[in-house]
Amino acid sequence: MELITTVSAMQSISRKSGAAGKSIGFVPTMGFLHEGHLSLIKLARRRADVVVVSIFVNPRQFGPNEDLDRYPRDFERDKALCEVCGADFLFFPPVEEMYVSDASVFVDESELSAGLCGSSRDGHFRGVLTVVAKLFNMVDPQVAVFGQKDAQQAAVIKRMVRDLNFPIEIIVAPIVREADGLAMSSRNTFLKPEERQQALWLNKSLLLAESMVKNGENGGGAVESAMRKLLAENAPGVDLEYIAVVDSTSLKPQDTIVAGTLIALAARVGNTRLIDNIVVEM
Amino acid sequence: MELITTVSAMQSISRKSGAAGKSIGFVPTMGFLHEGHLSLIKLARRRADVVVVSIFVNPRQFGPNEDLDRYPRDFERDKALCEVCGADFLFFPPVEEMYVSDASVFVDESELSAGLCGSSRDGHFRGVLTVVAKLFNMVDPQVAVFGQKDAQQAAVIKRMVRDLNFPIEIIVAPIVREADGLAMSSRNTFLKPEERQQALWLNKSLLLAESMVKNGENGGGAVESAMRKLLAENAPGVDLEYIAVVDSTSLKPQDTIVAGTLIALAARVGNTRLIDNIVVEM
Numbered sequence: 001m002e003l004i005t006t007v008s009a010m011q012s013i014s015r016k017s018g019a020a021g022k023s024i025g026f027v028p029t030m031g032f033l034h035e036g037h038l039s040l041i042k043l044a045r046r047r048a049d050v051v052v053v054s055i056f057v058n059p060r061q062f063g064p065n066e067d068l069d070r071y072p073r074d075f076e077r078d079k080a081l082c083e084v085c086g087a088d089f090l091f092f093p094p095v096e097e098m099y100v101s102d103a104s105v106f107v108d109e110s111e112l113s114a115g116l117c118g119s120s121r122d123g124h125f126r127g128v129l130t131v132v133a134k135l136f137n138m139v140d141p142q143v144a145v146f147g148q149k150d151a152q153q154a155a156v157i158k159r160m161v162r163d164l165n166f167p168i169e170i171i172v173a174p175i176v177r178e179a180d181g182l183a184m185s186s187r188n189t190f191l192k193p194e195e196r197q198q199a200l201w202l203n204k205s206l207l208l209a210e211s212m213v214k215n216g217e218n219g220g221g222a223v224e225s226a227m228r229k230l231l232a233e234n235a236p237g238v239d240l241e242y243i244a245v246v247d248s249t250s251l252k253p254q255d256t257i258v259a260g261t262l263i264a265l266a267a268r269v270g271n272t273r274l275i276d277n278i279v280v281e282m
Numbered sequence: 283m284e285l286i287t288t289v290s291a292m293q294s295i296s297r298k299s300g301a302a303g304k305s306i307g308f309v310p311t312m313g314f315l316h317e318g319h320l321s322l323i324k325l326a327r328r329r330a331d332v333v334v335v336s337i338f339v340n341p342r343q344f345g346p347n348e349d350l351d352r353y354p355r356d357f358e359r360d361k362a363l364c365e366v367c368g369a370d371f372l373f374f375p376p377v378e379e380m381y382v383s384d385a386s387v388f389v390d391e392s393e394l395s396a397g398l399c400g401s402s403r404d405g406h407f408r409g410v411l412t413v414v415a416k417l418f419n420m421v422d423p424q425v426a427v428f429g430q431k432d433a434q435q436a437a438v439i440k441r442m443v444r445d446l447n448f449p450i451e452i453i454v455a456p457i458v459r460e461a462d463g464l465a466m467s468s469r470n471t472f473l474k475p476e477e478r479q480q481a482l483w484l485n486k487s488l489l490l491a492e493s494m495v496k497n498g499e500n501g502g503g504a505v506e507s508a509m510r511k512l513l514a515e516n517a518p519g520v521d522l523e524y525i526a527v528v529d530s531t532s533l534k535p536q537d538t539i540v541a542g543t544l545i546a547l548a549a550r551v552g553n554t555r556l557i558d559n560i561v562v563e564m
Contacts, residue, residue, distance in 0.1 A: 011449050018300050102532075104393040105411070105445035111386040129387070130446075133415075137447040163387035164412075165419040167293050250384075 001083040004091045007098075007138050010052075013089060014140035022049035026141035028132060031055035032072040032186035033081045036176040040145040041085040043173050047143050053082045054091040054135055056098060061127030067273075072189050091139065098134065106130045107164070109156050112251045116152045116244050117266055117275065125156050132157055136166055145171045149183050151264050151277045155251055175277070177203065183276045190272040194237070199269045201235035205243075206278045209263050213280050218257045220245035227265070241266040241273075248279050258282065283365040286373045289380075289420050292334075295371060296422035304331035308423035310414060313337040314354040314468035315363045318458040322427040323367040325455050329425045335364045336373040336417055338380060343409030349555075354471050373421065380416065388412045389446070391438050394533045398434045398526050399548055399557065407438050414439055418448055427453045431465050433546050433559045437533055457559070459485065465558045472554040480519035481551045487512050487525075488560045491545050495562050500539045502527035509547075523548040523555075530561050540564065 004010050017024055025048025027040045044051045055078055062068035075092070082090045106126055113125035136144070146154045154172045161170055176184045181203040182196065191199055205227040212223050224243045231238050246253050248262035257263075257280055264277035286292050299306050307330025309322045326333045337360055344350035357374070364372050388408055395407035418426070428436045436454045443452055458466045463485040464478065473481055487509040494505050506525045513520050528535050530544035539545075539562055546559035 007447055011447075015449070019303055021301055100444065102393070103445045105389065105391045105442045107387065107389050107415075107446070109387045111384070133389075134445075134447045137449060140449070160387045162382065163385045163416075164389070165289055165293075165416045167297070167419060167422070 001079075001087050002089050003079070004089055005093055005097065007093065010089075010091050010093075010138045011140075013052075014138070017050050018140065023143065024048055024050045024052055024139060024141040026052045026054070026135070026139045026144040027087075028054045028056070028135050028144070028146075030057045030071065030186065031078050032074055032189070033078045034176075034184045034186060034188075036147050036149060036184040038081060038085050039176050040147060040173050041082065041087055043171060044143065044145045045086040047145075047171065048141070050089070051087045052089045052091055052139050052141065053087045054093075054139070056091075056093060056131070056135075058098075058127060058131040059095060060099070060130060061124050063121055063123065066121070067187075067271075070190075072186055091135075098131070107133045107160060109159055112152065112156050112159055115251060116242060116246070116264060118152070120241055120266075125153070128153055129156065129160050133160065133164070133166075136168060141168055143169045143171060145173055147175065148172050148277070148279070149175045149185065149275065151248065151262055151279075152251060155249060158249075181207075183274075185274060187272050187274065190270070192270060195270045195272065198235045198237035199274055201231055201238055202265060202267060202274060202276045204234075205230050205265070206263060206276060210278055210280070213257055213282070220253070220255050220257055220261075223257065223263070227263075231267075237269055239268040241268065283361075283369050284371050285361070286371050287375055287379065289375065292371075292373050292375075292420045293422075295334075296420070299332050300422065305425065306330055306332045306334055306421060306423040308334045308336070308417070308421045308426040309369075310336045310338070310417050310426070310428075312339045312353065312468065313360050314356055314471070315360045316458070316466045316468060316470075318429050318431060318466040320363060320367050321458050322429060322455050323364065323369055325453060326425065326427045327368040329427075329453070330423070332371070333369045334371045334373055334421050334423065335369040336375075336421070338373075338375060338413070338417075340380075340409060340413040341377060342381070342412060343406050345403055345405065348403070349469075349553075352472075354468055373417075380413070389415045389442060391441055394434065394438050394441055397533060398524060398528070398546060400434070402523055402548070407435070410435055411438065411442050415442065415446070415448075418450060423450055425451045425453060427455055429457065430454050430559070430561070431457045431467065431557065433530065433544055433561075434533060437531060440531075463489075465556075467556060469554050469556065472552070474552060477519060477552040477554065480517045481554075481556055483513055483517035483520055484547060484549060484556060484558045486516075487547070488545060488558060492560055492562070495539055495564070502535070502537050502539055502543075505539060505545065509545075513549075519551055521550040523550065
């Protein structure tokens with residue numbers, strides 16, 4: 001595995017791969033890799049000739065009161081994990097290589113990014129789309145893999161690929177969970193033991209939603225109420241930000257749950273913001 | 283020359299050219315081609331293995347009160363001219379191929395696009411950048427050629443290429459003028475004979491600026507005043523929108539004119555909006 005730290009070196013590798021007829025599979029990450037990330041890298045490995053993983057904690061997708069400064073990092077461990085999972089190139093640019101000081105062009109989305117996490121994270125998806133567009137232009141992949149854990153991000157990126165005509169196939173890989181059901185997240189490292197116990201109720205509320213749907217309940221409002229009740233009664237330490245019952249592509253609210261409906265939530269547990277979701281099967 | 287009307291056909295051609303190690307030179311236009319456009323195509327011909335010209339009158343860069351409906355078109359003539367100038371592919375997508383009805387992703391720029399034409403054409407550069415980003419992702423050129431006549435557009439597109447890391451070299455080709463000095467524009471066709479005589483004073487005011495600078499005047503304000511005076515005294519039919527004395531890369535106002543300073547103007551003559559500019563040599 002080769003470590004790349006400049007845009008020009010990355011673009012040169014992309015060009016050479018293209019000229020050699022080799023496809024590139026790309027996994028953009030913010031590092032502090034967990035099994036969820038590794039599943040994305042392994043998926044890219046199966047789908048492309050050359051696998052590029054990027055690690056870049058993107059300042060522009062963090063709000064002024066968010067956790068950019070304390071976002072967890074462990075480069076040496078990440079590097080070893082990328083190598084083990086079969087990455088060919090680890091792209092790890094410093095911030096000043098990614099953004100010139102007077103950068104003034106951005107990519108934004110006006111529909112899917114407004115609700116859910118977008119309601120509380122002003123500018124977040126603009127930051128995400130801008131950096132992902134940049135990374136796409138640096139890596140020039142045929143396939144890029146994102147995680148379903150960030151369901152809204154995946155939907156917004158798919159929309160960008162469609163609307164800006166990036167010739168890239170977006171693959172969204174399933175959520176990987178800890179043994180106790182908690183969705184894997186780099187931010188789980190922040191949770192104190194008692195907070196972690198509280199956080200488990202997020203997944204439990206989604207499992208409740210799933211079982212209600214399986215038993216014939218298809219009312220979005222009824223399911224949301226039951227989830228809220230479960231959390232209120234069992235998890236006082238969970239500060240719920242939203243529960244959304246929406247179409248998984250358009251992210252438009254759905255009164256009636258159907259196959260493919262996304263049930264997503266965000267909550268704060270202690271100082272840690274967590275998200276989780278399920279896509280309903282029927 | 284081959285006519286292409288779908289995005290998928292265009293992207294397939296780009297892919298094949300890339301795999302064959304052939305570079306693509308790209309000239310995006312809105313059609314109704316004149317000598318200015320043809321100079322861009324010829325330049326692309328000298329710089330790349332494969333030349334793609336696009337013709338697309340982009341609705342999203344016209345304001346609600348602008349001239350989208352009456353923008354001049356002559357496809358058969360354009361096609362013949364592209365062929366004569368050595369284009370290999372003419373990309374001529376219908377609007378519905380370019381934009382899905384619920385498109386919600388856009389590219390925008392916050393500094394260079396605010397002044398000059400951006401002051402009066404709200405959303406214009408967002409429309410330009412979004413369609414150019416789309417076209418870049420469809421055509422995947424190594425080189426793209428734009429005209430200096432649209433000086434602000436060229437600066438904003440260069441900024442986009444820099445900030446979003448498109449691996450594309452942007453070439454800006456000099457303004458081509460009619461024998462009487464009028465900058466070539468598809469919109470010149472709208473000018474009545476007496477309007478055209480008035481419009482000539484735009485270039486004359488720029489020539490005055492040039493000669494003042496050549497004679498040692500380097501004050502932006504003094505040059506602008508002299509230009510305004512010349513137009514006021516000789517061209518009552520010219521409704522001046524702005525004269526800008528700015529750095530040609532950052533488009534920031536310059537009190538002192540130096541080599542590379544852009545002197546740009548926009549005016550309405552009858553119902554026709556015209557722009558023109560010079561870059562100062564010293």
